[in-house]
Amino acid sequence: MHGTVPLARRNQxxxxxxxxxxxxxxxxxxxxxxxxxxxxxxxxxxVTAYEDNVGADLYVAQAGTRNFFGAVSLIPRxxxxxxxxxxxxxxxxRIRTFLAIIELHDRKIPTAIVGWVPGxxxxxxxxxxxxxPRSDNEVAIGRAVADRHGFNVGDSIAIMGRRFxxxxxxxxxxxxxxxxxxxxxxxxxxxxxxxxxxILIGTARPGAVRAELAASGLAVLDRDELARRDLAVxxxxxxxPMGVMRAVAFVIGILVVALSVYTAMMDRRREYGILKAxxxxxxxxxxxxxxxxxxxxxxxxxxxxxxxxxxxxxxxNLRPQFTVVLTVDATARAVAAALLMAAIAALLPAHQxxxxxxxxxxxxx
Amino acid sequence: xSVRRIPLARRNLxxxxxRAMLAIFGVGAAFVLVLILDGIFAGAMxxxxxxxxxSPADVFVAQRNVKTMHMTASALxxxxxxxxxxxxxxxxxxxxxxxxxxxxxxxxxxxTYVLGYDTSTARGGPRRIAEGQAPGPGQTLxxxxxxxxxxxxVGDAVTILGRRFTISGLSAGGTNIVNTTxxxxxxxxAGIRGPTYAYILVGARAATPSNVLAEHLAxxxxxxxxxxxxxxADQEANVVRSMAADVMAIMTAIGFLIALALIGxxxxxSTISKQREYGILKAxxxxxxHLAAIVVTQAAWxxxxxxxxxxxxxxxxxxxxxxLTPNFEVDIQFSSVLRTGTSALVIGSLAALLPLRRVTRVxxxxxxxxx
Numbered sequence: 045m046h047g048t049v050p051l052a053r054r055n056q057x058x059x060x061x062x063x064x065x066x067x068x069x070x071x072x073x074x075x076x077x078x079x080x081x082x083x084x085x086x087x088x089x090x091v092t093a094y095e096d097n098v099g100a101d102l103y104v105a106q107a108g109t110r111n112f113f114g115a116v117s118l119i120p121r122x123x124x125x126x127x128x129x130x131x132x133x134x135x136x137x138r139i140r141t142f143l144a145i146i147e148l149h150d151r152k153i154p155t156a157i158v159g160w161v162p163g164x165x166x167x168x169x170x171x172x173x174x175x176x177p178r179s180d181n182e183v184a185i186g187r188a189v190a191d192r193h194g195f196n197v198g199d200s201i202a203i204m205g206r207r208f209x210x211x212x213x214x215x216x217x218x219x220x221x222x223x224x225x226x227x228x229x230x231x232x233x234x235x236x237x238x239x240x241x242x243i244l245i246g247t248a249r250p251g252a253v254r255a256e257l258a259a260s261g262l263a264v265l266d267r268d269e270l271a272r273r274d275l276a277v278x279x280x281x282x283x284x285p286m287g288v289m290r291a292v293a294f295v296i297g298i299l300v301v302a303l304s305v306y307t308a309m310m311d312r313r314r315e316y317g318i319l320k321a322x323x324x325x326x327x328x329x330x331x332x333x334x335x336x337x338x339x340x341x342x343x344x345x346x347x348x349x350x351x352x353x354x355x356x357x358x359x360x361n362l363r364p365q366f367t368v369v370l371t372v373d374a375t376a377r378a379v380a381a382a383l384l385m386a387a388i389a390a391l392l393p394a395h396q397x398x399x400x401x402x403x404x405x406x407x408x409x
Numbered sequence: 410x411s412v413r414r415i416p417l418a419r420r421n422l423x424x425x426x427x428r429a430m431l432a433i434f435g436v437g438a439a440f441v442l443v444l445i446l447d448g449i450f451a452g453a454m455x456x457x458x459x460x461x462x463x464s465p466a467d468v469f470v471a472q473r474n475v476k477t478m479h480m481t482a483s484a485l486x487x488x489x490x491x492x493x494x495x496x497x498x499x500x501x502x503x504x505x506x507x508x509x510x511x512x513x514x515x516x517x518x519x520x521t522y523v524l525g526y527d528t529s530t531a532r533g534g535p536r537r538i539a540e541g542q543a544p545g546p547g548q549t550l551x552x553x554x555x556x557x558x559x560x561x562x563v564g565d566a567v568t569i570l571g572r573r574f575t576i577s578g579l580s581a582g583g584t585n586i587v588n589t590t591x592x593x594x595x596x597x598x599a600g601i602r603g604p605t606y607a608y609i610l611v612g613a614r615a616a617t618p619s620n621v622l623a624e625h626l627a628x629x630x631x632x633x634x635x636x637x638x639x640x641x642a643d644q645e646a647n648v649v650r651s652m653a654a655d656v657m658a659i660m661t662a663i664g665f666l667i668a669l670a671l672i673g674x675x676x677x678x679s680t681i682s683k684q685r686e687y688g689i690l691k692a693x694x695x696x697x698x699h700l701a702a703i704v705v706t707q708a709a710w711x712x713x714x715x716x717x718x719x720x721x722x723x724x725x726x727x728x729x730x731x732x733l734t735p736n737f738e739v740d741i742q743f744s745s746v747l748r749t750g751t752s753a754l755v756i757g758s759l760a761a762l763l764p765l766r767r768v769t770r771v772x773x774x775x776x777x778x779x780x
Contacts, residue, residue, distance in 0.1 A: 061763075062678055069435075069670035076442075076663050108511070108571030110518050116482070116508050118602065143480035143509070145648055152644075152651040154480050204482075205474035219652060235484045235605065263571070277511075277520045281586045284734050285449050288726065289660065292442050296667055299435035300674070307428055307678040355663075363655050392427065 052335035066304035070344025073297035075351040080286050081374035086367030091278045092271035093217045097169040100244035105263045111273050117241045130256050132249040138240040139166035140230040146203050148193045156220045159230030166244050168224045174212030180229040184212035186221030188365040204233050301389035305336045309393045321402035333394035341386035418706030432675035437718030442664035444723040447745040452738030454649050456585035458642040463536045466610035467619035469641045471634045476644040483607040493609050496629045498617035504606035505533040506598040512591050513568040514559040520588040525598025541578025548577035554735040555589035570601045584736045672760035680764040692773035700768045708757040716750050
């Protein structure tokens with residue numbers, strides 16, 4: 045009999061408002077897990093934006109340099125000539141990069157300043173508005189910062205004590221806004237005219253060029269290793285907090301599902317007593333508890349998906365510097381998390397049902 | 410009437426202790442999200458400003474418009490130090506060389522501040538040397554936490570700024586959420602990166618308050634930025650604050666939304682379960698205000714206990730994070746608990762609205778129906 049009557053579903057749907065509140069609470073926990081995963085995937089994509097878009101196969105840097113961001117590489121400017129002299133080098137360009145904090149509207153904005161020689165490679169790969177800088181008092185800034193702080197093309201901005209005219213808006217990366225300016229402008233800002241940070245190389249034979257240049261004592265890095273190390277450095281600060289947040293969200297999900305199903309079952313204790321008196325086994329009752337937690341977790345998963353889409357749109361609209369990406373892996377993890385929540389959450393109600401005496405069917409309320 | 414004297418709200422909540430515990434721990438876990446994030450943020454601020462706060466310098470001089478260390482490049486001509494020494498009220502002035510780079514050992518690598526300091530005075534050096542001694546030429550001090558992570562100790566070699574250094578000692582308190590700190594001699598630093606200073610550390614004469622000294626220096630060196638120690642530390646903290654503000658706002662909002670949904674769910678389910686009892690109370694003469702008071706008191710109990718649970722869990726999780734990942738400091742501050750508690754009360758009031766509506770509409774005849 046209990047095999048044909050959908051008791052678990054009826055029990056949960058008997059109080060739709062409770063199911064809705066539970067679904068929203070579980071959904072918020074799943075949304076948090078999805079958002080954290082999405083932010084993580086967004087970070088992975090945006091941290092390597094420069095390496096992904098600038099088109100260089102190799103990067104020549106000061107010996108010991110392992111990263112594009114954070115590590116300040118300083119090599120003589122004439123390294124460019126050494127690199128260009130290599131027979132397999134198709135093109136080479138020098139760029140200077142360093143991180144700088146600029147102050148806008150009482151907030152400190154972290155920026156990655158990139159100085160390049162206009163007309164050569166290494167500058168902005170996309171200009172969303174205006175144009176790329178041409179002279180030493182011009183910059184192109186990240187669009188997210190421009191939008192956030194109300195900057196328009198033609199406005200001026202102070203960077204390290206000097207004023208620059210904004211001539212265009214360009215890309216941003218994770219938690220950083222790119223600021224593109226001429227290499228000469230960065231020479232002047234750092235008071236180091238005869239130096240540069242990296243020589244970008246385009247070549248069809250990266251292995252051969254790397255071997256040739258490595259002999260000269262310079263660090264030669266390929267795009268993938270630079271990207272991998274940048275990712276490790278930039279995400280170091282976020283791994284632990286994100287892991288803790290994910291774990292807490294998962295625990296919250298379990299507690300909500302358990303609370304919802306436990307409450308629903310305890311409110312119908314008498315009916316379950318009748319079932320037991322009619323011959324329902326422990327296994328039947330356990331299965332019923334599990335089916336109910338799956339219903340709540342499933343409703344929560346759907347709510348979580350909807351809340352995630354809304355939350356993602358809100359975050360990326362209000363704070364464009366954050367990229368939230370939904371991946372197949374993240375979706376699979378969310379489904380797995382919901383199922384695991386249901387399985388763990390079923391333990392308490394199932395335990396209570398197993399201890400239920402058939403005689404409770406004949407007691408009043 | 411007697412309704413007032415019987416603690417119905419508390420009894421309602423705790424009649425089924427398992428349900429009460431699930432609700433309290435659920436709401437508490439939502440507050441943990443907020444408290445832990447606040448704690449990591451406060452810990453990061455402590456760590457990032459530690460070098461400045463523990464410096465013997467009263468005033469710091471930097472390149473014009475440079476007000477921070479983190480993610481910052483500052484360059485002052487070496488002659489600046491002589492200019493500083495001539496200013497009235499200066500007891501001592503010392504150049505500090507600084508850049509951000511990586512410290513490498515084998516395949517392991519960590520982002521690091523590289524500080525070149527005068528080892529004869531040690532004013533620009535670490536707060537404490539835990540093991541070994543200050544660096545000599547070709548030597549470096551590596552932070553204890555970083556040394557563990559890199560798998561190196563005193564006597565081993567590491568690569569900094571492209572050059573091999575032998576570890577002369579291990580310093581303490583220099584690793585934070587983002588990077589670590591290594592110290593080399595000022596001369597070694599100049600040999601690699603040139604003679605410029607990033608900052609000039611300045612000590613005030615006994616009779617000169619640091620703010621007065623800062624004013625003197627700012628007047629005498631208009632091409633620089635002059636900051637007192639507190640101001641410099643505040644500016645540094647602002648970097649973390651600015652970078653974390655948006656993430657904090659998003660996570661805090663989600664934490665409170667989850668708490669709102671959970672408290673609402675708890676109160677709502679408890680109100681439905683006790684609908685008959687509320688009907689009996691109404692039949693006995695209890696007015697809507699009394700019934701509403703029961704719901705509100707239940708909300709208050711749930712929130713108060715959830716905040717206690719959240720604080721205890723956050724402290725425990727914070728301690729575990731600090732032990733497992735020593736570069737993290739989780740500082741659960743009283744102000745954060747107070748802020749979370751106050752917000753929790755607002756959340757509780759909102760969450761009580763739906764059950765309140767239900768209670769006010771309870772029909773006294775419910776008491777006489779079969780459950």
